[in-house]
Amino acid sequence: MSLYDGVDLRLNVPHSARMYDYFLGGITNFAADREAAGQALAALPWVRATARANRAFMHRSTRALAEAGLDQFLDIGTGIPTSPNLHEIAQQVNPRARVVYVDNDPIVLSHAQALLTGAREGRTAYVEAELTEPAALLAAPGLRDTIDLARPVALSLNAVLHFVPDDPEAPDGPDGADGAAGQRAHAIVEHLKAALAPGSALVLSHVTADFAPEEIARLAGIYRAAGAPGQARAHHEIARFFDGWTLLAPGLVPTPRWRPAGPEDTAVSDTEASLYAAVAIKP
Template sequence: MADRRSALDRIDTTVAHPARRYNYLLGGKDNFAADRASADAIEKGMPTIRLAAMENRYFLQRAVKFLAERGIRQFLDIGTGIPTADNTHEVAQRIDPAARIVYVDNDPIVLTHARALLTSTPEGVTAYIDADLREPRTILDDPEVRATLDWTRPIAVMLVAVLHFVRDDEDPQGVVDTILDALPPGSWVVASHSTWEYLPAEAIEQLEAANGDGRFQARTGEQLGRLFSRLDLIEPGVQSVARWWPEEASQPRPSIEDVAFNAIVGQVRARG
């Protein structure tokens, strides 16, 4: 109860937060006026932003299933967001009830919902920590993370719709490399990232106007690929979230222009 109370005390309802804005775009109710106003401003520039949010969610679920079916039993989900249906642990534990998952987010409202994220199967484990991707060592060195995940066995790191909140002046390459350096052999990374490369100039102008605090930074598919050049990407490399394993998704598939998110899934390259 004390943790929940302190988390509530830290919530600033006057400033939009990515997790709450994402919740609003997904049709959730755990958001405030500032989050809704921010999302509405983005929607003016990109009318299909709600579709993009849903496609990111579906991509995460397909990626977790893909990896779990290939024997991955540990997931570090950074930028978790407010719980919805089919969270990472639910997808993974349907395939293996013994799967272990750690969730990470820096929005205190997510902490107030952590109980929903911790409903593990009896055989498995889920944990949640309050931390920020921009400080990766804080995540990697956290006692809960170290205790929940076995760092001698492969881990899948989920970075879905979160890296675009790490600006270039905050060293996104350093953030990624710090995480990759810590991962055991055979580990994987799943990442998606907003891109404006498919959008018309007028839409980009509106989106830039909606990014008043400069927190958001879109990147091209080429830039996303460079961030993860140390991975062996599975085919087709950098691709729209809407085009990953489309046969397992609802049909017809949306266009890459409407979704405007790229993604990668790759395995950490063996050292040596």
């Protein structure tokens, strides 16, 4: 039996998760993905460095929060597994850590089993749900059976919110949690934040056009043609996702500047990163 039996992967259509896998040097990508990724590389020659810097930020932020005592992690927009995954980092620090991965893509579902192998003392689960339906996501049995929302949770939204463009036809407001409002990405995040206990963390990275506006505009066009419309946001727009929470040092910075671990991090320029990242704690 194939890993993909019963899963419609639409292999003739490029997919953002498989393109990201290609940029990271993975093998779960196909001709259509590689063609679109080649176009992305032509528009943004440093996009591989962008992806790797974002992945390294995930590793550093997860480790920092696990070392600070957080033992529950909710990763939304998981993508294709690329070891070390978030649960591997968290459970290296605390083998009892509990991790829930959330995604809505068939390709991720087909690889979910690879995400469920972790430390015997901890727990790892995969939930198929939509980021744009936060109430249903938070009520999913697989999530509720694995992590306790009454205790602090580290919520990871890495490189996913730029795939939730705002609706220019709709007014701003709390209805954005169901996709109705203009600033729906911010409304979705506020819904998720409100469900978490004090002491929880928000880990977030997001594409910006602040450093390379023309290149990012071309890249957005390539993703839009691949069926993945998105929206780059400026520093102040990304900062709003953290409203009401306390940013950890060094604040909202390009991904390589968030607590770099070594020269391989600092070697990536802000332009090459083209993503802002931060971690904040709920008071």
